[in-house]
Amino acid sequence: MTEFDTQTLINIRRHLHKIPELALHETQTHAYLRQLVSQLPQDHLEVREPAELPTAMMVLVHGSDPQRTIGYRTDIDALPVAEQTGLPYASQHPGVMHACGHDIHMTVAMGVLSYFANHQPKDNLLVFFQPAEESEAGGKRAYELGLFKGKWCPDEFYGLHDNPELPAGAIGCRMGTLFAGTTEVNIDIEGKGGHAAFPQDARDTVVAAASLIMQVQTIxxxxxDPIDSGVVTLGKISGGTIRNVIAGHTRIEGTIRGLTQKMILKIDQRLKDICTGVGASFGVKVKLGLNQGGYYPVENNPELTKRFIHYMQNADNINFITTRPAMTGEDFGFLLNKFPGTMFWLGVNDDSQLHSATLTPDESSIQPGVDAITGFLNYRMQH
Structure with missing residues (x-):
């Protein structure tokens, strides 16, 4: 029997930290994870490496008396960030780093898989090692490629994200939305350029853009509803070539954040209305592009999340913290839009923020994370 102990898990995390790879290019990471799975007892394991999404890996642990298939997802990609931690196991890939802690995510998932490979679960357990969370919407890709069908279809899905602001090993969660959904906004305004001295002969896209930007602030x-939360930020504008020429084209780029998919769709519609109105008012063409991809709000299922929180609040040796929603995005929201489930935080106690070049998660969080999740999954299989 091979069950990964605490030090082995720490060593796994450090190796993963050395080999970060960007979305859809996680070949070394995939190979290492596959190697680790091969070290586990194979009696109840079935491994799938889908050709359609080659860096993904799905491991099905067959249950002893399955009533359902419980899914557990971890993301495996990294960010284009040059590491500045000075750690002896720092990234060996220049300009790429696990600056969001996905090395912690993978290690905890491997600890959970190690436990259930040695202690056959009652229900089936599907552990999904997902590429391309940071970009390219790997969860959405996997779903649309049909990976979750037949015995590979989970009845419910769980996943975590590390949180530097929580104590190491603490579990954080909340009813409702954990992460906001995000949508990229691209607006191109096409008018008619001309001499600054003859505005009547032109269609000024800078003035139209200014009006549009101010109207967007009213959305x-x-x-x-003031009780709800939404954000529209237009962070980039470019137009014109020189001070005395009226701009014939202006581009605006921004982002939408919302705590429910319903709210995001409402914001989308108001943007469409404003763009239509500005086009008519200024005699210009306004092209609006909205790209949500797979980054839906992470809306936790009420029934499953209530059960999850009940367990974490009452289990021994678990520090449970009720958290507020975050306006950052996570593509697990797409999978939770398709399957009921819960996402939660694992505290990693760090002064640096997620996505920073100095992120150094506390490795003492790994074993408590594994213990809390395996405990909950065993509990879930009995309830």
């Missing part, structure tokens, strides 16, 4: 303040 959250006047179209969204």
């Amino acid at each position: 959250v303040s006047r179209s969204i």
Whole structure:
């Protein structure tokens, strides 16, 4: 029997930290994870390495008396960040780093898989090692490629994200939305350029853009319930070539964040309305592009999350903390839109923020994370 102990898990995490890879290019990571799985007892394991999504890996642990298939997902990609931690096991890939802690995520998942490979679960357990969370919407890709069908279809899905602001090993969760959904906004305004001295002969896209930007500020303040939360940020604008020429084209880029998919769709519609109105008012063409991809809000299932929180609040040796929603995005939201489930935080106690070049998660969080999840999954299989 091979069950990964605490030090082995720490060593696994450090090796994963050395070999970060960007979305859809996680070949070394995949190979290492596959090697680890091969070290586990194979009696109840079935491994799938889908050709359609080659860096993904799905491991099915067949249950002793399955009533359902419980899914557990971990993301495996890294970010284009140059590491500045100075750690002896720092990234060996220049300009790429596990700056979001996915090395912690993978290690905890491997600890959970190790436990159930040695202690056959009652229900089937599907552990999904998912590529491309940071970009390219790997969860959505996997779903649309049909990976979750037949015996590979989970009845419910769980996953974690590390949180530097929580104590190491603490579990954080909440009813409702954990992460906001995100949508990229691209607006191209096409008018007619001309001489600054003859505005009547042109269609000024800079003035149209200014009006549009100011109207967008009313979406959250006047179209969204103040009790709810939404954000529209237009962070980039470019137009024109020189001071004395009226700009014939202006581009605006931004982002939408919302705590429910319903709210995001409402913001989308108001943006469409404003773009239509500005086009008519200024005699310009306004092209609006909205790209949500797979980054839906992470809306936790009420029934499953209530059970999850009940267990974490009452289990021995678990520090449970009720958390507030975060406006950052996570593509697990797409999978939770398709399957009931729960996402939660694992505290890693660090002064640095997620996505920073100095992120150094506390490795003492790994074993408590494994213990809390395996304990909950055993509990879930009895309830």
